[in-house]
Amino acid sequence: MVEQQTAALDTLFRALADPTRRAMLRSLSEGEHSVGELAAPFRMSFAAASKHVKVLEHAGLVRRRVQGRSHLCRLDPQPLAAADEWLRFYEQFWRSSLDALAEALSRPDPETNGGKNG
Known part of the structure; x- marks a missing residue:
């Protein structure tokens, strides 16, 4: 149990260590955004933004749903x-x-x- 908690905290802090991901989380605190919208302030490709979102998803901080061609993300603060x-x-x-x-x-x-x- 303690090892699981330690691994989860390690994953969480790794995700939070990147300033781009922290900025994405701040944007998501205002509401749901597409991956493209999250990428826009950084002038990065969809693929690069998607990699950041995957790290945030792995840490449990972001939930993504696909609606048509859009990947919509929302913050999970738990x-x-x-x-x-x-x-x-x-x-x-x-x-x-x-x-x-x-x-x-x-x-x-x-x-x-x-x-x-x-």
């Missing part, structure tokens, strides 16, 4: 929940580390006579 859960662990770590740093910085410095000159 896999992002696993990434969010994974990142929240580190958010807690950094929050507690930064809280400890803030506390340490707010204490008077004994070498400067409690922070007072004189």
